[in-house]
Amino acid sequence: MLQVENLRKYFRDGWWGRRLVKAVDGVSFAIEAGSTFGLVGESGAGKSTVGRLVAGLLRPTDGRVLFEGRDIFKANGREAFYLRRKIQIIFQNPEGALNPRMRIGEILAEPLLVHRLVRGRHVRERVGELLAMVGLGPEFYSRYPWEMSGGQNQRVVIARALSLGPSLLVLDEPTSALDVSVQAQVFQLLKQIQNKMRLAYLLISHDLELVSRVAGEVAVLHQGRLVEQGPAASVFSHLCVVYGHK
Amino acid sequence: MSLLVIRELSVDFPLPEGTVYALSGVSLELGEEERLALIGETGSGKSVLAGAILRLLPAQARVRGEIWYRGTNLLALSPEEMRRFRGSEIALVMQNPASALNPVLTGGYQVREAVLRRGRLAKRLAQGKVAELLARVGLPERAASSYPHQLSGGMQQRLLLSLGLALAPRLLIADEPTKGLDWSLRSQIVQLLQDITAGQRAFILITHDLAAARYLAERVAVLYAGQVVEYGLAEDLFSLPRHPYTRGLFASHPARGLKPIPGMAPVLTSLSRGCRFQPRCGQARPVCAREDPPFVEISEGYFVRCHRCFR
Amino acid sequence: MSETVITPHVSFHRGELWSAITRDRAAFAGGILVILLVFVALFAPWLAPHDPVRQDLARALLPPGGEYPLGTDEMGRCLLSRVLFGARISLAVGFFVGGLAAILGMFIGLVAGYYGGLLDEVLMRLTDIFMGLPNIVFVLAVVGVLGPGLKHTVLALVVMGWVPFARLVRGSVLSLKEREFVQAARALGFSHWRIMVRHILPHALGPVVVLATLHIPHAILAVAGLSFLGLGVQPPTPEWGAMLNAARSSMRTYPLQMVAPGLMVFLTVLAFNLVGNGLRDALDPRRRSRFTF
Incomplete structure (x- = not known):
């Protein structure tokens, strides 16, 4: 469903941009519909850059990202608008990802209205459904993000992403700002949603235990390049040798 | 003999929105050179406990109970007397090195400042002491002349630890020292903590990193909603946790199943009677909602706050 | 853990701002003064005892008292009425200039900061050029070319x-657009305009309001100064600067004619400055740090 081909992203850094930083340097992988693909690496390995490229928030220096065979960086007009909906991203810090001046109801209604998915009085109904889908009651409709816990905010972020009917969610360290027990709740929810809607996940994390538990296929990023790729079980047995960990 | 004895410590914060009961009736003991891990999640009160020991809580905090440190009740000391204890007897390594270090001073300056406090040391000797401390935490010499932003996250954490060690405290408290670090850095910092504490000083590790707690601590206390719910030797507690919350917490860890505990921790402004974990507990009985569970010693040195374990 | 949380971009919750302002007595006094001045300006026709422009040379330079509470000027016009009507022009100019400059500047800044690149570069060099021009010289030049008058x-x-x-x-x-909720809005496919106006601008508004409040007295002073020089408001329109100018000739014999408009200018500028400073302090995140656990 998603194919990443030879993706590169270079940044200029230092005085007058004289230093070239190869944040992502020729990365290729593919994600099947309804599956979870784990991308692991140390901080600074370029994981988040890959996530942002796939979500279309950054333009690559070179390479392609194909969604259902269509290059997301070559699409125009209606097609671009459609692809935008189909790939959504969820960030690490849920409270930061929500506009603190908007109520939860407004936050969830906004994408529906912008993409003209629902109209008029059906909006409120749909927002209620979305809240229910992530296990929040209708009383959250009029709350502000800062009145809620981190776990609840992350549920709202997930609901907002789901409102557009995506096929792929990029999860960029979705729970590293949350407590362990809340992390488990969020992943339980993500699993349920995946089963129900055949969503694919690109899970970006530095937590090997988490990725090995959740992902089917895993790739290891090191200094912008993939150094290892395959089914979770075999990659992690290898990693222990490479990093001498545990 | 015990280095630190905490008896029935309660801390609450009267706020306009209502009183926050951050800690309720916490009793713990720490022997000389013993290492204790405080495990708990957001809002469990584990950081408030560290603040109470060092008397670094905001002014509006109401603190009750006793904290005995080598025969002195810290809560009865004058502010000036308390100040003398900080750093030299009990040192705190703060959470989040990026903001706990002063960005406009070099690493070496900050360490020297800590070493020279109250002029214990001739300035001439201070230089050697700074180099020694930096080497102790595995920092290269150039760190002395670097500003915090020029150091990586792991190096900042090391620098912060060297500040804690500056006056060779008898008790070191570290607040979430492995938070936000990726796996290789995390194991380096855990190893460093082992090197600077094992057999040398008492240590309180505040963390939710179970692997680190298991590796570094002889004793573990699990906090939930401002109470210690389980307290005992690390071996026992990790091999057979008794309290349903501890079990749930362990099971929600990715390495142990990623199975969530249903529900949410209670709001600390409105606490009802009975066990604070009872609304989320799968094994709750009618008594759990009626009566506060006692903190009972079920075997020598092993305490649990649960009706189920009480017979 | 007693970590002091400082919110870099203040979002205000109703009541908090209000209580911060009422606690600041100087700002509160300034606010009352501003409200009074606005009231005077709005109701000048009812408050003034006489027509402010009707001349009656037979009653020129009357002392205060009786029919004319503040006396009359050299044209025999009621001084009190002229001072009251003068509030209309000064406040109108202040609000108009402050508001329009704020809106214009806000959108230029928003576009420059959001899009960045060449557009930003061009717009910012333009601000450099304007900042390099001495204010008064520029205004004199404009009035010199287009002719004197309030509009110019x-x-x-x-x-x-x-x-x-x-x-x-x-x-x-520049800092807001890197925040995650703005990134999230981009990922959701929102238009640039929506992101700018709905998600970025409201968070940048606080300091703009402060600056605008402090800009109002600046504009009032500038207009009064130019009118005093004969370049701004033209006679017989009642305006404080122009009144000061007219009063010069009889300054020694009849100082009240100068004191009355002078005091009004002073009070107006003071009032707005007090409110502006109060707002700035109230919105300053450093004064709103709080403890969290």
Whole structure:
């Protein structure tokens, strides 16, 4: 469903941009519909850059990202608008990802209205459904993000992403700002949603235990390049040798 | 003999929105050179406990109970007397090195400042002491002349630890020292903590990193909603946790199943009677909602706050 | 853990701002003064005992008392009425210039900060050029070319006035656009315009309001100064600066004619400055740090 081909992203850094930083340097992988693909690496390995490229928030220096065979960086007009909906991203810090001046109801209604998915009085109904889908009651409709816990905010972020009917969610360290027990709740929810809607996940994390538990296929990023790729079980047995960990 | 004895410590914060009961009736003991891990999640009160020991809580905090440190009740000391204890007897390594270090001073300056406090040391000797401390935490010499932003996250954490060690405290408290670090850095910092504490000083590790707690601590206390719910030797507690919350917490860890505990921790402004974990507990009985569970010693040195374990 | 949390971009919850302002007595007094002045300006026709422009040379330079509470000027016009009506022009100019400069500057800053690149570069060099021009010289030049009068003065003040607003807003936008909720809005496919207006601008608004409040007295002073020089408001329109100018000839014999409009200018500027400073302090995140656990 998603194919990443030879993706590169270079940044200029230092005085007058004289230093070239190869944040992502020729990365290729593919994600099947309804599956979870784990991308692991140390901080600074370029994981988040890959996530942002796939979500279309950054333009690559070179390479392609194909969604259902269509290059997301070559699409125009209606097609671009459609692809935008189909790939959504969820960030690490849920409270930061929500506009603190908007109520939860407004936050969830906004994408529906912008993409003209629902109209008029059906909006409120749909927002209620979305809240229910992530296990929040209708009383959250009029709350502000800062009145809620981190776990609840992350549920709202997930609901907002789901409102557009995506096929792929990029999860960029979705729970590293949350407590362990809340992390488990969020992943339980993500699993349920995946089963129900055949969503694919690109899970970006530095937590090997988490990725090995959740992902089917895993790739290891090191200094912008993939150094290892395959089914979770075999990659992690290898990693222990490479990093001498545990 | 015990280095630190905490008896029935309660801390609450009267706020306009209502009183926050951050800690309720916490009793713990720490022997000389013993290492204790405080495990708990957001809002469990584990950081408030560290603040109470060092008397670094905001002014509006109401603190009750006793904290005995080598025969002195810290809560009865004058502010000036308390100040003398900080750093030299009990040192705190703060959470989040990026903001706990002063960005406009070099690493070496900050360490020297800590070493020279109250002029214990001739300035001439201070230089050697700074180099020694930096080497102790595995920092290269150039760190002395670097500003915090020029150091990586792991190096900042090391620098912060060297500040804690500056006056060779008898008790070191570290607040979430492995938070936000990726796996290789995390194991380096855990190893460093082992090197600077094992057999040398008492240590309180505040963390939710179970692997680190298991590796570094002889004793573990699990906090939930401002109470210690389980307290005992690390071996026992990790091999057979008794309290349903501890079990749930362990099971929600990715390495142990990623199975969530249903529900949410209670709001600390409105606490009802009975066990604070009872609304989320799968094994709750009618008594759990009626009566506060006692903190009972079920075997020598092993305490649990649960009706189920009480017979 | 007693970590002090400082919110870099203040979002205000109703009541908090209000209580911060009422606690600041100087700002509160300034606010009352501003409300009074606005009241005077709005109801000048009812409050003034006489027509402010009707001349009656037979009653020129009367002392205060009786029918004329503050006396009359050299044309026999009621001084009190002229001072009251003068509030209309000064406040109108202040609000108009402050508001228009703020809106103009805000949008230039928003666009420059959001899009960045060449557009930003061009707009910011433009602000550099304007900042390099001495204010008064520019205004004099505009009035010199277009001729004296209130319209031209106001135009010149707006053209000069947007610059600090653009700088201020651009700075906030640069940091706001990196925030996650803005990134999230981009990922959701929202339009640039929506992101700018709905998600970025409201967070940059606080300091703009402060700057605008402090910009109002600046504009009032500038217009009064230019009118005093005979370049702004033209006679017989009642305006404090122009009144000061007219009063020069009889300054020694009849000082009240100068004191009355002078005091009004002083009070107006003071009132707005007090409110502006109060707002700035109330919105300052450093004064709102709080403890969290």
